[in-house]
Each structure stands twice: as C-alpha cells, then as structure tokens.
Amino acid sequence: MSPEDAPAQPDPTDAGHARTDAGEVRVRPEPSANGKPLISAEHLKLYFPVKSGVLIDRTIAHVHAVDDVSLELTEGQTIGVVGESGCGKSTLARCMVRLLEPTEGSLRFRDRDITHLGRRQLSSFRTEVQLVFQDPVSSLNPRKRVGQIVGTPLRLHGMARDKAQARVRDLLARVGLNPEHVNRFPHEFSGGQRQRIGIARALALDPRLIVLDEPVSALDVSIQAQVINLLDDLQDDFGLSYVFIAHDLSVVRHVSDWIAVMYLGKIVELSPARELYDKPIHPYTEALLGAIPIPDPKENRARDRLVVGGEPPNPINPPQACRFHTRCPRATDVCRTVEPPLAEYAGGHVAACHHPMSVSEDEVKRATRSSLSPLSAGRLLPNGQEAPEGSEAAA
Amino acid sequence: MARFVARRLLSALALLFATSVVVFGIFEVIPSYNPARAIAGRNANATTVQQVAQKFGFNKPFYAQYANTMKLIFTGQVIDYQDDLNVVDQFKQRFGATLSLVIPAGLLWLLTSIVLGSISALRAGRIADRTLMVLAILGVSVPVFLLAEVLLYVFAFKTSIFPNTGYAGISNPAQWAYHLVLPWFSIAVLSVGFYSRVLRSNLLDTVNQDFVRTARAKGLSGRRVFVRHVLRNSLMPIITIFGLDFATLLGGAALVTEAVFNIPGVGQYEAQAIGQLDVPPILVGAMFTAFFVVLFGALADILYAFLDPRIRLT
C-alpha cells in the first residue's frame, strides 16, 4: 500500500493559521552567550582510524571527521550546524548524543563531563538527549507497530504498560498523528508522518535536548514546512533545545538562534542566525549562500553569485592551514601557511578567515581571538596583529 | 595481493589444524571405539590387541598420538587400519576419478542454472517460470541416493541406454563419458534446482536497479542490457556458493553418488572408512576437504574482486 493512502490527518499545527501567520516576523529571544549552557563541546575531536596491514591491521591514517570543534548551546535555544557531505556534521551530532566517543576534547552536559562515560553512566543522559534521524523510512523498525516504536523507550525506563500506552497516545496526538493509529506499521504512513513518529519517539522520555540530523531533507517541500512548524511548537511547549543538522542554509534559517558552518571537520563560522545571512564573513559561507538558487526568477537573475569550483578534499589528508584555501577565490599565501583562528567580531559572530568578507575595517580592527579557536590555530588575526597569549575571554 | 595471500595461507593452516584436531578428538571420545581391536581382527586375543595398541601407539596420550599421526600424514606414510593401504596413495590414485565426476558435473550444473535461472527471471510469473521453479524445488528435495537409483533403474537396468555403474579411465574419452553421464546428472540436479532459484531472485533484484534503467536509456538492445548489465551483476552470490560446493565435492562429498555408481573416487574410499571407523582416511579426507574449501574460497574471492571492482581483496 502506498503511503499516500493513509488518510489525511487533521493537523492542529498547520491547518488553520498557517497562511494568516505568514506575514509576521517570528520573535526569538536574542541569542546570548551568557545563558547557562546546556551542552558544550571543547576542542572536540573524533578521528576514525583507517586500518591496513599484511597480517595485523595497523592504523595507517585517520579520517579527521570532527577536528577540534568548540561550541555551546544555551538551554531553550537552537543551534543549526550546516555543511556539505563529509564535513563532519553528522559525526558531530553522534558525538553530542554520545553514540560515538570523542577521540579528544571534552563534552559537558549540564556541567557534567560526559566525554568518556560508559554505557551505564550514560543512562540518565540518554533520557535527556535524543536523536532524530534523516531518513524516516530506515530509522523506524518496519516490523514494529507505532505504539511499540514510541513506547519502547518508556517501557525500558520502567514505566508500567498501561501508563506507557496512555502516554504514547498523548505523544502521537501532540505530533499531529491520530492516536487511534498506534497499531499501524510505519509503512502505512507517509514520509512526513513517519518523521512525526520519529519525533514522538524522541519526545517520549521528556528530553531536554534533541539532536535533529537533517530531519526534513528527505521530505517534500510542503511537508517540510509542516514538520518545521511542529518542531517550533514543541520547542515552545516543552522548552526544548535543538541541535539542527542541515546540508544547506535555507532550512536552518527558520529554526536556529545560532548557526555553525562546518567545512572538513572544523567550524569556519559561528554566528547569530539572523546575522549570518546578511553578513557572511567566511567565503565558504558566502559560497554556500550563493549556491542556493533563490526561488524568485527576477532576483535570481539579478544576483551576483560566488560559485566556488572544485570539490571538498579528502578528510583523511585535509589541506594544511586553512582547509578551504584549495577552493577559495580569496586565498593568499598566509592561508596556506597559518591556520586562521576563529576571530570574534561584534555580537559573538566568529569566523576563521584571514580575509573576512562583509566586515568593515573598523570591525576587523576590533576583532579578537575567540576562545573557541582550535588549539592548532595560529594567533594571527585578520587585522594583521598577533593576538597576545591569553587574550581570549574565558569561555 | 600479498596481504590477501598471507591472510588466506594463515587461515588455511588454522582451518587444517582445527579440522584435524576436531576429527581426531571425536574418535577419542566415541565410546567403545577401539582401533587396536579393529586392526587386530575379530579373533585376536587380548595379548595381540595389546601388542597392536603398543605398535600403533594407541596407549600414548592424545597429543602424542595426534602428533604422530600428523607426522605420518605429512610424510606420506600413514596407512589405514582396515586394509593396510597407504592412505595418501589411495587419495592420489582415486582423485582422478573424483575429478572426472565433479568437474563436468560442476560445469553442467553451473551453466544449466544460469540458463534456467535466466529464462525463469525473463519470464517471471508466467507459465515457463512457474514450471521451472516447481521443477527446481523437486530437484532440491529429491535425495541423491534415490535419484541415482532411479536413474540406474530406468536408464541402465530397464532400457540399457547407459551402463550399469562402473568407471572407465579418461584414456578412452568416449567410454569415460558414457559411464559418467548418469553420475554427472544425478549430482547436477540438486544444485541446478538450488542455483537457478538463487540466480532468478538475484536477477529480479538487479533488473530493478537504477543502472539497468540507465542501460536501457542508452538505447542498448534488450539482450545486451540483460547479459552485460543484469546477468553480470547477478552472478556474484552464485560464485561464492559454487566455490564452496565444488570444494566439498572435490574433497569427497560426492560419496553417495560414487558409492551408488561404484566410482572409485575419494568419496567412495571415505564412505568405506566411515563405515568402519577407520580414522586415518577419515582424517585425511577431512583435511583434504578443508584444503579445497580454503583454496576455492580464495579463488571465488579473487573472481569476485575481478567481477566487481568495488571489492578489495583483504
């Protein structure tokens, strides 16, 4: 049976007010770095070993999937993590939910160091942090009924059967599915509905943080909007924090307070969401913005786009110094020799580039070296000054 | 490649060692198994048995017996208990007959399966497909000894089209083939049933692949699309199971066929040895089989890597 045959659900989140609200500009709390961080990563690295050998495998190289990433997320906010395939965004997501153990660096959740905790020690963390996958088809067990899929985490954490069943129905209703459908199988739902099931499963244990790994990439345009609106409502209602992974900058704009742009395992720019689009500082961010065609023919024709050539290099053997220099139209000698630190501009906007875009000379002059900078980064700031040791503000 | 060969050699040694220890160990724990008594003969008295046990070292500890037997095997001096024949020589002499039986049978079942599996897949759901698949199930489920006996009854005993058992050397190819047609057939039937079903389902999976659609979109003829793209990409799983099946047959797994048709191959020798709990031939047979399993496993992997460039030999 094709998923289209599932009857249309009454959708409390979308049906009525979608269009009437369209004109309003959403009001978000001003992003601030001062709030209490819910989760923070410091110099987080995750290397996958590449093994080979005649009889016994030796590690001959590493895939530098996540290479010294520092960021933090304030409770109740959303950070979008954007980059192309192979940039390490999904690996970062899996590190943050501790499906993977970081190679180096530290990860703190509510002031608790969770970097190297074992299975048992993680169990309370597991209830507080959930992951929603990209592909709603393969991430749901096709042989389990929806009730089981959503209810299993509850049962595993010791909830009585009848209580769990009632909760499952509540959850289904909350994500806009018909609670009567608890006994259906995943294939009886459409893609968007399946993603709602995945979200209901993630909500089951009342998490604080949900890591969303490209949650709408596999969905049709009109359905994407439904799911994003749902995520937005859930955030308001439950005070959730999100890490929202995406492969381009168009979707994250609507959900994020902060956006981090990754390239080959490193954060190249981190900015309050609003500012990133008007004022991209890193040329790679500019390229990502320019690469997306604007769905408006006249504006699209009028636009001046920075189209970068080439393809991302191999993360086993990434370029020296600035990793983007092989594709960057602004690259000079310094980019090939000194790894740019993350320079901090006004408003907490940081970018790792020797030749920043969209910023005035004055802004460049006032830039400081951010404490989020990778340990391997140089001290040379875009204004040509060496940042003195210890000049970074404490994280 | 060096890595591949080294790893396979190592696993071959490990497998041979494990096989020999397990087979040897089984006889150590079989109750009332007394090789000395068997060798000494039915009428021997206790003293004679004792002497035999002394001579063959049956009263020594397990590891010493094992080491001794291995030494004998690898120096080619091991003899069977029943007829005092040199086991290694027996295997050498009999291997020709087994090859005569197994190689043509293997080719026969492989080619027939490819043809029948392809027909079935191309006519999926239609009458030809259904008929073939019913026949395939029959082929898989008929026991070899029954099929062999029925074939003998119909073609040798009743109609005398083919000879009633026996084996002729390859020096006279016509006679050789004449004697082996029924054995080849009886070995092939079982595998044809199984292989053609596996191939059919592989083919039906591959037909729906995107690259087959591309091949059609390129304007290739239906036949070319099928042979070069569909069939080529569906043969891989067949190759692995063929390697293993073929290896075990070479090692003597055709013993039922060899026994029924009275073909003096290694399987027949092993069958006799099993009947009499004659350890050395059984042990050598097991190691012989293990050797071929490793060898053909490696060959299948090499062929696999050749057919599919995504596979790397490790």
Added chain:
Amino acid sequence: MAERLLEVESLQVSFATEDGLVRAVDDVSFTLDRGEVVAIVGESGSGKSVSVMTLMGLTRGNNSRFGGSARLLGKDLISASEHDLERIRGKEIAMIFQDPISSLSPVHRIGDQIVEQIRAHEDISKAAAFDRAVELMERVGIPRAADRARAYPHEFSGGMRQRAMIAMALSLSPSVLIADEPTTALDVTIQAQILEEIKQLSGSGESGVIFVTHDLGVVADIADRVIVMYGGRVVEQGTLDEIFYDPQHPYTWGLLGSITRMDREPPRRLPSIPGLPPSLVNPPEGCHFRPRCPHEFEQCPKVPGLEARVDGSPEHKDRCWLSLEEKRKRRVVGDQIGLARETVIG
C-alpha cells in the same frame, strides 16, 4: 521561432497493481522547443518522473497502460516499437538521473559505459569511441579525463559521477535531454556547478531540456517554462515569470508560499499546505487538490479542464474552476514571493 522537438498530447500512464489501477499520469500535454528548458515541478507521487520516463519507454511493462501521444520530431514515442525506441533512446533523447551512483553500472569503467552507448548507435571502433568519451568528459569539466575514463564509478565523487552521466547523455548530441532531479543528491556547491553545466548546454541551442525537480529555487534558476504537476495531472503551466509572478492555481500558490527562503527574514510560521498528496489508486473525485484546497466550492467534484485565460497568454493554462476574479481576490502566496504581490495583474 525555434524548432519544435517534442509534442506531448494527453499522455496517460497507468499501472495495474495489487491495490488496483494506479493512474500515475493523467492527461499531460506540453511541448518542447530546441534551446529551451522546460521544468516539470511536483512533489513525490505527482507523476513528474513517470511522465518523462514514459517518453523514453522506460515505464513499459506487463502492468503498464498508455494513452495519448508524444511525438519527437513527428515520430510518436508511445506507439513506437521497442526496436525503434532502442534506436531513439540515447541518440535522440537522453536522460540523466537523480542518483548518479546507483545509475551507473558499478562493474564497468566510466569510459566503457560511455563507449557502450556510442557504439550502440554508431558503427565506430572501440578506440575511436573511447577517444570521444574522453573528449566528452573533458567538455563537462572532469579533470584528467583520459585517466578518469578508466576509473570505476565508486572511485568518483558524487559531482564527478553526475558530470560523467551528463557526458554520457551528451555523447550522441541528443535533441532532447531529460534531467530527472539531477542535483537532488548533490551538495549545494556542486549543484550550482551542475546547473551551470546544464544551462550552458541549453544556451548553446543544441538541445531542448526537460528538467524534473521538486525545488522551485532550481526552477527559478534554470527554466524557461514551467509545468506544475499534482496527483498525476498538470495543474498549471506557463512561462517562468507567469508561474512565479502570476500563479493561477491554488496548489501553485501553496507551493510558492511554502518555499523556505534564506534571503528573507523568516516568518513566524512557515506557510505550509495542510494534508497529504492524494492516493493515485483511489484519487478524490474531480480536482485532485480539492481535499487540501481552502478554496473548494461546489464545482470542484468535477474535473476542471486545463485552460488558458481569456485575457492572458494562450500558453499559460491552469486547471481550476475558480473564476479569474475569485483567483485574484483569493491569491495569497505569503511573504515569500514579495514580487508576486507587486506584479499581480488587475
């Protein structure tokens, strides 16, 4: 006036399945001229892919039924024999697909796969065909093409695989190039490169391009004319500007309204079309968009025809019962298409 390459008239495709007859394509008509890009837009299940695959004869099978006609330079593709189609496919019409890794044979070298296509249509030596394959690969921007032609698809990156697919499709200079979501599986910077490649191709005036996509941004970037499909039917078609700045069908309004734009301040809520696409086995009676349409009225249970407005361009057609005045009154496509509000006619 450019040469008319393709004339599709009342194309119908249905498949017999266990659940019943699936009307995948129901009455699709359009034309394609040399040098232009026609985009077919729709969501999954809209019939956009089935339509173009039918032009190639790739949907033929025991369970499929066809109606209507599709004439390529006067020759009907729907009724053509399989043998005739083999000669047209790859030569007159070529196609590139969404997923370049699964669409290339994993066990053949890239160059050989192009050679295979050339030699299926032309009687030339392998060596000569291989040289041409290398040339083609160079032309679509594959570096070190002579070496890369000897590599296998898994040794290529996603973007390079798609370039190889384009090289293959162009190998016999087809009149019609069909691109079925060719950039959906690619990263955005690579997508931009591939779109440039296709634009150059149509700009050169050699071919006409049918570009199937769900992404209105890509449409805005590449198309000359647009066909919007929903539930197996064309609901609206017209020039790029007509569709974006003067959309007539409520589904087009919804589609344009639910685009996420990154060059605008985000709205409080993303406008979305409520509900789900229709079942093709058991579609709603009349207009297929009816169950999701906020403007439904008593006419809608009858199937509306695909018609041009009296005062508009004869090529701008839509399938909706609403009167022109009603449409103008009701049309809201949200803040996302700012220009739409300014240029509304009337």
